[in-house]
Amino acid sequence: MYDMTVIWEWVEIAARWTHVITAIAWIGSSFYFIALDLGLRKAPDLPVGAHGEEWQVHGGGFYHIRKYLVAPAAMPEHLTWFKWESYATWLSGFTMLVLVYYLGSEFYLIDPAVMDLAPWQAIGISLGSLAFGWLAYDTICKSRFGDDNTRLMLLLYVILVAMSWGYTQVFSGRAALLHLGAFTATIMSANVFLIIMPNQRIVVADLKAGRAPDPKYGKIAKQRSTHNNYLTLPVLFLMLSNHYPLVFATEYNWIIASLVFLMGVTIRHYFNTKHARKGNPNWTWAATVILFIIVAWLSSVPMMRQEAALTPAAQRFADAAGFDQVTQIVQGRCSMCHAAEPGWEGLMWAPKGVHLETPDQIAHEARRIYLQSGVTHAMPPANLSFMEEQERAAIVAWYRSVSG
Incomplete structure (x- = not known):
């Protein structure tokens, strides 16, 4: 006789392993290209249309890389696309969400002490929030407000803080922080699937047709890619948070999540500045340590101990x-x-x-x-x-x- 609990446990292990593998591939390529882009240098012998170049050494060989800000004069014969890493990461992550939090909603998603929901209600709120996140973010990015990237990032942070609080008013602490990570990861993956890749296809189509590509498509894709770069580290923290009650099992969990997003910004700002050869802003590490200490202190404040009714x-x-x-x-x-x-x-x-x-x-x-x-x-x-x-x-x- 098959033990379905054990079988489902192995299904979860397979989904989680796939999620980790694809996430490593996506984050690795994303961080690499941001670092490469920031490290490009001008050179006197650059071809027409080239924005900059970079020499790198790895694995016993040298690499000479050039970037065209819009597109080269003609379509290259060999072109490598970076997209499946993002798609596979989101799909495997959503699979985990279904396996753990939807099928196990009475154990992991719903906390009657927070909000006494039926499973279908909790799952509906979960799915609706993920869709809302993308639609709200994309609408703001495409509006005039989104023309200023700094202003846009500040508003996005406000939205993330609001969602941090909102999720904790609906779900269990564990599910709330996990959903905040899924909320952000959905925005990131949708950026690739609905904005970055379609824009790149338009540029490729123009090259094949002999038309001059419009620079706006590259500019838009670069903006979304930059957002993904700054959101990556907080998402990783939130995805790991469900293993650490000190993060989620406190009444201040939504504040902790909000501060984690700031730590993601300070860490990425250091590396992005360094890769751009604009100095070493070591103050960002001091800021990160201070934020982390605040997070640790908040987690030590008496945890929520209210005994929930049995599901x-x-x-x-x-x-x-x-x-x-x-x-x-x-x-x-x-x-x-x-x-x-x-x-x-x-x-x-x-x-x-x-x-x-x-x-x-x-x-x-x-x-x-x-x-x-x-x-x-x-x-x-x-x-x-x-x-x-x-x-x-x-x-x-x-x-x-x-x-x-």
């Missing part, structure tokens, strides 16, 4: 046969670490923010307990609390009596 899914596990036995097992073998005040020496807070002190908490974490202690021996780590095989078997039997 229907958790209630089924609480009502299942064998739950009393499993509760005793988990409280005896796991709660010394997974507690509001851990009893294990050296632990200041529960690993991953998972609390297993009460029956309700145990029912809510049924899937994790099953996978970590029932199917595998990952928990307790090194079996420090000596969980016995019959106890693991009891956990498996309890979970499968509900999940099938």
Whole structure:
């Protein structure tokens, strides 16, 4: 008999691995081309239409690279496009969103203590917010307001702060920060799919037809690419945040997310300035450290401890046969670490923010307990609390009596 929980776990692993691989490819190429663009130099022998050149060394060889600000005089025979990295990153990320937060909405997306939503309502808000983000951003960029890039970036930051607060009023803390990352990543990927690539296709079509390409298409694409460059690091932080309760399990999580966007700007400003050979603005690192200290302080402010009502899914596990036995097992073998005040020496807070002190908490974490202690021996780590095989078997039997 197939264990669907284990199968879905492997589906999630495959999707997550794909997401990481494609994200590395996209971010790597994006950072490289921004650095290359900023490092271009004028040279007396540049061809007509060339904006600058750069000599680089890597892998035992030298590379001579030239950039045409609009387009070369004729269409090159070989042209490499950079697009699938972006598409695959968004598609694999959305797959993760569906697998973890939509299919597991009662556990990870909805927090009745924040807003008591039905799964379809929460998923609808999630999808609607992603669409809203792109439409609002794109409309502003195309308006006269978007002609000034500094002014545009400031307004975008205000929107991101508003969304940071808004998500925390609807979803669980974990889902709120993850959605803020998805909100921003959707804008970034849509920039590639709906703006940068179509503009590049127009330029290529003009070259093939023998027409002089309009410089505005390159200018627009450069603006969107610059936005993506500054948004990348905050998105990475937000995507990792769901593993760290100190980030999401605090009433100030939306402020933390807002400050993370500023840290992304300060870090990228340093590297972009350095690549442009305009000096070393070391003050940006001081600013980043100060912001990080503020974030760490905010995370240490007493966390939200309001006990949420059991979701229907958790209630089924609480009502299942064998739950009393499993509760005793988990409280005896796991709660010394997974507690509001851990009893294990050296632990200041529960690993991953998972609390297993009460029956309700145990029912809510049924899937994790099953996978970590029932199917595998990952928990307790090194079996420090000596969980016995019959106890693991009891956990498996309890979970499968509900999940099938």
